[in-house]
Structures are given as structure tokens and as C-alpha cells.
Amino acid sequence: MPATQIAQGLYVVKGKFVDDFGFIKSYLFIHNDEIAVIDPGTAGHPGEELLNSIEQLGYSPRQNVVAIVLTHGHPDHAGGVARLKKATGAPVMIHEGDAPILEEPGRFIKERLLLDAAGRLAMKVDRTPLRVNYRGIKPDRLLKHGDDLRIGGTSFRVISTRGHSAGHCVFYSPRLHALFSGDEVNNYPNDARKFFVDLSGSLSARSVALKSLSKLTIEYLLPAHDTFHLFEDIGLQFTGALAGIEEFQDAVLQVINAREEADVQQIAFDIIQGRGVLIPTGHHALLPTTISVALRNLTEAGLLREHEGVWTAV
Ligand SMILES: [Zn+2]
Helix, strand or coil: CCCEEEECCEEEEEEEEEHHHEEEEEEEEEECCEEEEECCECCCCECHHHHHHHHHCCCCHHHHEEEEECCCCCHHHHCCHHHHHHHHCCCEEEECCCHHHHHCCHHHHHHHCCCCHHHHHHHHCCCCCCCCCCCCCCCCEEECCCCEEEECCEEEEEEECCCCCCCCEEEEECCCCEEEEECCCCCCCCCCCCCCCCCCCCHHHHHHHHHHHCCCCCCEEEECECCCEEHHHHHHHHHHHHHHHHHHHHHHHHHHHHHCCECHHHHHHHHHHCCCCCCCCCCCCHHHHHHHHHHHHHHHCCCEEEECCEEEEC
């Protein structure tokens, strides 16, 4: 499928449909013959589609693509970077917080997900978009909070959000009122409350970032999963995302209060058994990983205490 135009110079290229994750999305921004690719997708999808789309729009991948920009380094968005770089020669840009997993994809499994030995083994034959059997690549530019990214004269402000992962950034254009929101908003289709954060992420940082992003004038909200959102629909996505964090933390606290004490696996078990699971459970690592980050944040906030992997209320 070719690129779909969202607004002048703004295109979305749809990747493969993968269960919980919905369709993974890549974006093209084109201005004055300069093209930025935002989040190239997995090693396989959209892959060639991106290059075909650029050609169908009348441009040359090698001559017109001036930037490959990543909201973060997760395999479902960074897997296609090395191939795209080879085809375009364009510089690859990511925040330093996620550069290590871009350079060495295997570190995503080792450092970013809560996995036991069996889980790590399962990831070796993983068929989901989180598989890491692709070539790593060194970024050409490390993005910093407040950087001004210029594509054909249009400015994109780099905003470090640090919620979904330590290196997560979003890109905002004050001229277009467009926000490339990566996985920080609409991490999953259908329900803005659903999310996961990796072990380097933070629920409290995500909450702060979402509150400040919700104050921007946004007419085009462009997440890396799910469909894009336009105009009045956008406020609802932020309200939903913030409610999702609150509900998830409440669910964790409720389990600990009911059990008096609990470890990560017990909390995951109870949350799955209970109603309203906010984290899709199609991938075995995501719920325990997010619980683990929530426990760290709630402990830092003085609400929980940890002793040898068991949490109790303070
Ligand atoms: Zn992600």
C-alpha cells in the first residue's frame, strides 16, 4: 500500500498488522524536496514499502531523504533502520538514552525487559515485532531535549519524554501543529489507556510529559502504532493515556493491599485475573516489565517498600 497523505507534506506508511500492536506506522515528512522518515518500523515492515512510497511520490530515496529520525530504539520501530540507511545514506538520529539498543539490538532483551531464563530463550524464537535478530547501527546524531530539527526549512522541536523508554523523544512542529508521538501516546490501538514502559522508562516521567504535551496546540497526533488522530479527538487521547497510568498504579497498589505483600509475578497474576487489564498480554514480558517500573516509581514516591523482591504498602 502506498503512503497515505494526512496533510500537506505529511504521509503515513502502514506496516504489518501484529495482534496487540495493531499496524505499526512509519511517517514521511516532506518539505522543499527534503524528506525525513520518522520511525522506519521493523526489520521487515514497512521495509521496501517506505522506499516504494518515496519513489511513487516522485522522489529519490538517496537524494531526497535527509534524516532517519527515531522516537525511540525499540525493535518494532528501529528494526528497519540499517536497511533504510543503506538505501538512502541519510543520517540516523536518536536520543542517547536509546542509542545502546539501536547499536546492539540484543541489549533490548537483556536490559529492557523483565525476563527469566525461559523468557529470554523464548525471545530467541520470538516472532513478534519485538524480535531482535537484525543488524544494529551506530547513530549519526544524538538528539537532545530542545534541539531544533530542520527538514526543508520546517522546524521540529525535540522533546525528551523518558516515559516509554529512557531515550524516548517526540517531535513537534509549531508550524504544522503536528506531534510525532512515538509510543508515548496511543501505544496500542483501540484504547488510549493501554501502554507499556520498558525497564529504563518511568511512569512518573511519562505522566509529567503527557501533561505538558497536552498543553501544546496539536491538530495532528501521529503515534507509531494505531491510526493518527486529528483535531478535537486529540485531547481524549491524552486524557485516556493519563487515566491509564493512574488506573495501572491503582491496580498494583490494590493487589499489594489485598495480599499484604506481593512480588512481580503475583501482581501480574492478579492483574490478569482481575477486570480491565490495561496492558495487552499477547507478549509475555510486557506486563511484568511495566509492573516492575510501576513498583520502582511507587517506592520512590514513598507508597511502597521493597524487601528482597517483595513489596508491601508503607
Ligand atoms: Zn516502543
